[in-house]
Amino acid sequence: xxSPPGFxxxxxxxxMSVDPALADATLATAVDTFWLLFCGVAVFHMxxxxxxxxxxxxxxxxxxxxxxKNVLDACVSALMxxxxxxxxxxxxxxxxxxxSSRSVLLxxxxxxxxxxxxxWFLNFAYMATxxxxxxxxxxxxxxxxxxxxxxxxxxxxxxxxxxxxxxHPNGWLSVRNPDAFLGGxxxxxxxxxxxxxxxxxxxxxxxxxxxxxxRFDSVGKPVPMPGSNxxxxxxxxxxLWVCWYGFNxxxxxxxxxxxxxxxxxxxxxxxxxxxxxSAGFTACFLDKFLxxxxxxxxxxxxxxxxxxxxxxxxxxxxxPQLALVVGVVGALVYLGSSRLVLVVLKVxxxxxxxxxxxxxGIWGTLAPALFxxxxxxxxxxxxxxYGSARLLGAATVGMLAVIGWSACISALLxxxxxxxxxxxxxxxxxxxxxxxxxxxxxxxxxxxxPETNQNIGADMQVPLVSPSNSYHHRHTTDGSSHGVHRxxxxxxxxxxxxxxxxxxxxxxxxxxxxxxxxVNPLGRLxxxxxxxxxxxxxxVFFTGYRMPVGLPIAGQPSLQRPHNVAxxxxxxxxxxxxxxx
Numbered sequence: 001x002x003s004p005p006g007f008x009x010x011x012x013x014x015x016m017s018v019d020p021a022l023a024d025a026t027l028a029t030a031v032d033t034f035w036l037l038f039c040g041v042a043v044f045h046m047x048x049x050x051x052x053x054x055x056x057x058x059x060x061x062x063x064x065x066x067x068x069k070n071v072l073d074a075c076v077s078a079l080m081x082x083x084x085x086x087x088x089x090x091x092x093x094x095x096x097x098x099x100s101s102r103s104v105l106l107x108x109x110x111x112x113x114x115x116x117x118x119x120w121f122l123n124f125a126y127m128a129t130x131x132x133x134x135x136x137x138x139x140x141x142x143x144x145x146x147x148x149x150x151x152x153x154x155x156x157x158x159x160x161x162x163x164x165x166x167x168h169p170n171g172w173l174s175v176r177n178p179d180a181f182l183g184g185x186x187x188x189x190x191x192x193x194x195x196x197x198x199x200x201x202x203x204x205x206x207x208x209x210x211x212x213x214x215r216f217d218s219v220g221k222p223v224p225m226p227g228s229n230x231x232x233x234x235x236x237x238x239x240l241w242v243c244w245y246g247f248n249x250x251x252x253x254x255x256x257x258x259x260x261x262x263x264x265x266x267x268x269x270x271x272x273x274x275x276x277x278s279a280g281f282t283a284c285f286l287d288k289f290l291x292x293x294x295x296x297x298x299x300x301x302x303x304x305x306x307x308x309x310x311x312x313x314x315x316x317x318x319x320p321q322l323a324l325v326v327g328v329v330g331a332l333v334y335l336g337s338s339r340l341v342l343v344v345l346k347v348x349x350x351x352x353x354x355x356x357x358x359x360x361g362i363w364g365t366l367a368p369a370l371f372x373x374x375x376x377x378x379x380x381x382x383x384x385x386y387g388s389a390r391l392l393g394a395a396t397v398g399m400l401a402v403i404g405w406s407a408c409i410s411a412l413l414x415x416x417x418x419x420x421x422x423x424x425x426x427x428x429x430x431x432x433x434x435x436x437x438x439x440x441x442x443x444x445x446x447x448x449x450p451e452t453n454q455n456i457g458a459d460m461q462v463p464l465v466s467p468s469n470s471y472h473h474r475h476t477t478d479g480s481s482h483g484v485h486r487x488x489x490x491x492x493x494x495x496x497x498x499x500x501x502x503x504x505x506x507x508x509x510x511x512x513x514x515x516x517x518x519v520n521p522l523g524r525l526x527x528x529x530x531x532x533x534x535x536x537x538x539x540v541f542f543t544g545y546r547m548p549v550g551l552p553i554a555g556q557p558s559l560q561r562p563h564n565v566a567x568x569x570x571x572x573x574x575x576x577x578x579x580x581x
Contacts, residue, residue: 028256029114035255036118042246043125047074047132049239053301054136056232057351061433062140063228064441069135069147076148077131077155081124082106088160089123095172095179096165122250123163126194129247130159133198134410136351137206141213141430144438146423150205150413158409159197162402166193173398175379182394186372186381188268189248191313191364192395192402199358200406203347208414209424211348213431222342225350230297237301241276244308248272248315267376268315271323272308275315278327279307279334286335299335302352306334309360314368317377322385326367333363362399369395 051070055063077085083105092100102108110116131154135147165171166187175184187193217223227233248268252261283303287296310330311323318326334352337359341347349355369391372383382388417423425434435441 031256032254033114033118036122036253039246039250040118040122040125042243043122043250044128046129046240046243046247049236049243050132052232052239053236054139054351056229056236057227058139059225060228061435063435064439065434066139068439070132072148073132073135073151074128076151077128078124080152080156081127084156085127085160086120086123088157089163090168093170095170126190127155127159130194130198131155133353133357134202134205137202137349137353138209139350141424142209143422143425146417149417153413154201158406162197162405163193173394175381181397182390183381185394185398186317186368186391187313187365188251188316189312191309191361192399195309195312195357196361196365196399196402197406199354199361200403201410202349202353203358204407204410205414206349207347208418215348216346220346233298233301237304241304241308245269245272248312251316264316270320271311271315271318274320274323275311275327276304276307278324279310279331280304282328282331283334286331302334302356303331305356306330306360309357310364310367313364314372317368317372319373319376322371330360330363333359365395365399
């Protein structure tokens with residue numbers, strides 16, 4: 001055929017004269033590089049699934065915050081991986097700790113090597129998955145600063161150290177190391193190295209930051225806090241399911257040079273499918289008949305994810321028939337650990353991150369130690385089901401080492417952030433919502449709209465903000481002195497500023513007669529109801545807010561005291577100009 005424009009005939013002729021062996025080697029390199037890049041892109045696409053799942057699982061007032069967290073997680077972790085993380089994972093020959101700086105800033109790496117660069121990208125995508133697991137467990141009440149610091153430490157130190165132990169050719173838990181402890185542990189794609197690391201840190205972080213306000217009632221019983229969007233939860237889970245195939249098959253790296261790579265990859269997608277499907281159905285079915293008595297969308301989605309986590313370590317070595325068992329047991333582990341964390345330990349984990357990634361990561365680490373077939377295992381390792389206990393011993397010790405390493409370092413990190421005041425947001429930000437106060441979110445989008453009798457989060461039965469606890473006197477134009485309770489209410493200030501012709505900015509409160517803002521400083525009462533306050537014809541409605549009977553209300557024109565003092569008076573919150581206070 002004639003050469004295309006810009007491609008001289010002599011160049012084409014020279015290309016055709018290349019040695020066939022060299023051409024085959026070049027083609028093999030191109031195929032292997034593309035395979036690594038394809039798997040890396042699929043793994044990094046899991047960030048989309050995590051973002052959708054987490055956004056749908058939190059309340060509407062914190063959706064911007066959780067989306068920003070996922071974006072910054074990826075940014076910070078990429079930079080830390082470039083600076084230090086990759087070097088800790090791959091450099092040197094030490095079996096336990098970092099012993100070389102060849103890959104720091106990629107200074108000693110061949111940046112023209114397709115294998116080197118594609119492997120760097122795939123390892124980064126792995127690490128980003130472990131990082132983003134943590135923040136879901138601490139959602140809705142954690143400082144962005146704390147997220148960023150945690151991401152940097154996980155990406156730059158905690159995760160790469162564990163990955164070195166398990167996947168480095170000289171790692172003390174690596175099956176490729178002939179001197180590994182008990183022959184090493186099987187972790188094909190990261191049930192232990194990625195998901196258990198993320199799950200362990202998530203549990204520690206959620207416990208230290210404390211539960212969301214209102215998550216438990218006065219006797220410690222969990223109060224439901226449903227997410228804002230079930231559609232995003234489902235779509236996020238399905239995106240993760242699709243991307244997980246790239247996650248698991250990425251262990252078959254030398255596609256053209258390893259005769260077992262292609263058959264292994266094909267078998268992996270089957271075991272991954274069977275485990276996730278059986279786990280999703282089992283979790284949903286058991287919750288229907290033994291749990292909530294409903295067909296729960298969230299349980300089905302988390303069930304799928306727990307099946308994926310459970311099979312990730314053994315997807316290449318466990319026969320497809322036993323992958324069904326792995327998924328079913330994974331669903332049982334997920335349901336039991338979810339209840340243990342919330343009901344028994346009183347730890348608030350909005351995404352069930354520990355139950356899905358931590359507890360099922362433990363089960364996933366043990367699964368190949370039980371069910372690995374010597375036929376499918378590249379090193380011929382056999383699980384306990386096939387007569388060998390060595391894998392079980394190595395997996396148990398390795399799992400405990402990973403949990404201890406991740407939990408101890410993360411505990412020091414989060415306790416230090418808490419001590420410095422950078423871990424948890426203040427009361428006002430948590431109750432009003434991070435979107436409005438920290439991220440410039442629109443109030444009406446966040447769920448506050450007086451005309452439709454809506455507020456930010458229907459479950460917010462707690463004080464809107466804390467008052468200044470001060471009582472001031474000022475003189476009106478007629479010289480009379482009246483008491484005014486002054487409170488800071490950022491939400492209504494924002495609403496007043498955004499309104500057309502109604503309200504006044506908080507900065508000009510002293511210039512108006514009776515610009516009134518009121519909150520409930522004494523907590524919440526257990527009953528339901530609505531609250532309304534009319535101020536010169538203007539009404540502001542709130543659902544779910546309460547105020548104890550008898551709380552002084554400055555300048556209130558009409559607020560009826562209930563005939564039964566056991567009932568609650570409505571909480572009046574307004575920001576209006578009136579003639580007098």
